Amino acid sequence: MTSLQTVSKTLSPQWREQFDLHLYEETGGVLEITVWDKDTGRRDDFIGRCQLDLSTLSKEKTHHLELPLEESRGVLVLLVTLTASAAVSIADLSLTPLEDPEERREILKRYGVRKSLSNLRDVGIVQVKVLRAEGLMVADVTGKSDPFCVLELNNDRLQTHTIYKNLNPEWNKVFTFNVKDVHSVLEVSVFDEDRDRSADFLGKVAIPLLNVRNGVQRAYLLKNKELTAPTKGVIYLEMEVIYNTIKAALKTVVPAEQKYVEEEPKVSKQLLQQNFNRVKRCIMVLFSYGTYINSCFEWESSQRSITAFILFVVVVWNFELYMLPLGLVLLLVWNYFFSSGRETAETSMEAMFEWEDDEEDKEEKDSEHKGFMDKLYAIQDVFISVQTALDEVASFGERLKNTFNWTVPFLSWLAIAALCLATLLLYLIPLRYLVLAWGVNKFTKKLRDPYMIENNELLDFLSRVPSDVQMMQYRELRADPGQSPNKRRRAYPS
Incomplete structure (x- = not known):
């Protein structure tokens, strides 16, 4: 029981x-x-x-x-x-389905173009050969481990047999999964079997199905549970994915399958700092683009500003609605051939993980010299940064809400007047003329008044609208006329 x-x-x-x-x-x-x-x-x-x-x-x-x-x-x-026994759930290398010519033809026929609209849930098939592992972590007091391998694809889970007292196990087993979503990620984990307790974690790799190179044997360095840093050991896998492209495309625009078994999130200062830096990095990218565009208006480089002004006038004057998706297509094509975005993304990820490893190493070295208050101050700095960022975002949304809620009638009437004027202008004047006038004004503003301070009228307007916190701070407290001043002070100590 x-x-x-x-x-x-x-x-x-x-x-x-x-x-x-x-x-x-x-x-x-x-x-x-x-x-x-x-x-x-x-x-x-x-x-x-x-x-x-x-x-x-x-x-x-x-x-x-x-x-x-x-x-x-x-x-x-x-x-x-x-989970069935190993003899039922997996097979030896001699029983590989995709290496049988007749069975392979049947599988290719099942996921061919002619079967694109039949059984849309069956997108494809993935075959995984778990060959061996080398240099695994020692988990037993005897200096050995009892490793077994677990493969998970969404909610499907298969497991190899256990090889006892071995740090270089050879499983040589074949797994086959039905693919319901080609964007799924195959997770391969290695554990040490312990009959008295739960299995000990030795390492893990996560492989997106779209990154699989069919029929190529590859060595994957094992990572920790969070998949952010390497651990000891290498696992050798050979995979092959066959899927129907049309079914995969249709599956992309429907909700993904929810994974039922997931670990509970834990509080971590490193993770909090990492997530904050990710948000900060995204904001800095937008800020850099905004700074570059603003430099065209500031005439920091005459050649750049003249080129931007001529391009702006030509595009706005000849703009049609179909040019918007066409422009996005051209941007994607340009990045495919000329941009180094993929290398930049890999570099930024490596830098992020290096930062995390450096932080962990630094904390391990300084743990003996760092007091409790020092650690508390470090966590406090992170929380203050996150708290400030969340306050700015929340205040912006609350100010928008309070504008439409008539919290400050004067500002709401002013918004009505501005919106009525904008409606009238959009009704009487074509949009391209309004955009053209706005652009000419932005490009010539610095030429007309070199010492003008740049501002954003909308943000300036919203800064005058109080947030919910400010409304609570500005609210007057009603005093009970029967209470004495001393009682009032006790009732409202703030």
């Missing part, structure tokens, strides 16, 4: 625990679950019971089930995965 921990004083408990149950044919494949109300002072009270027929569930797939409790109100939510 296996029991969960008790969740006190709630009608919607969340256990979030995992059990490995070994079922045999004589059990009949029926799993019975009973829910009790734990009472420390007397006998536990029966709440409800439910049964699950495991023979109706498909193997090697995580199922999200909601089972109503018998003789009681309530529903029990389960995540159930049936």
Whole structure:
């Protein structure tokens, strides 16, 4: 009998625990679950019971089930995965499906162009050969490990057998998954089997299916659980993906399959700082583009400003609506042939991970010399930066809302006057003339008045609208006339 921990004083408990149950044919494949109300002072009270027929569930797939409790109100939510024995779930290299010519032709025919509109959920197939691993981490006191390999594709899960007392195991097994979404990521994890406890993590790799090079044996360096830093060991895999392009394209515009089994997020200063830097980097890219465009208006370079002005006039004067998607197409084509965006992205990712590793190494070296207050101040700096950024974003949205809520009637009337004027101008004057007038004004403003301070009228207007926090700060408190001044001070200590 296996029991969960008790969740006190709630009608919607969340256990979030995992059990490995070994079922045999004589059990009949029926799993019975009973829910009790734990009472420390007397006998536990029966709440409800439910049964699950495991023979109706498909193997090697995580199922999200909601089972109503018998003789009681309530529903029990389960995540159930049936994993068969190694002889059933995987095959040897000699039984590789795609290396059989007849079976390969059948598979290619099934995912050919003529079958594009039949069974849209069956996008393709992926075959994975798990060959061997080398130089794995030591997990046992004997200086060895008992490694086995787990492959996960969304909610499908397969597992190899365990090779005992070996740091260089050879599995030589073949896995086959049905592909429902070609944008899925195959996760290959290596664990150390421990009969007394849960398996120890040794390493992991994540491989997007679209990055697979068919029929090529590759060595993948194992990473940590977060996939952000390397760990000890190399795993050798050979993969092949066959899919229907039209089905894959149609699947791209529908919601992706939700993964049921995921680890709970943990609080981490490094992760918080990393996410903040990611947001900051995106903002800085937009800021750099804005600075470059603004330099054209400031006439910092006469050649650049004249070229931008002529290009602006030509584009606006000849603009048609179809040019907007066409311009995006040209941008994509230009980046495909001439841009180094992919190299820049890889460099930025490497820099981010190097930063994280440097931070971890630095913290390990300084952990002995760093006091508790120093660590607290470091975390406080990160939280202050995030807090300030969130405050600015929230204040902007609240000011927009308060403009339309007539929080400050004068500003709302002013917005009505400006919007009515804009409506009248857009009705009487074609849009290209208005954009042209705006652009000519922006380009010539610095020439007309070199000492003019640049501003944004919309942001200046919104800065006058109070946010919700400011509204609460500005709100007057009503005093009870029957209270004395001393009581008022005690009632409103702030």
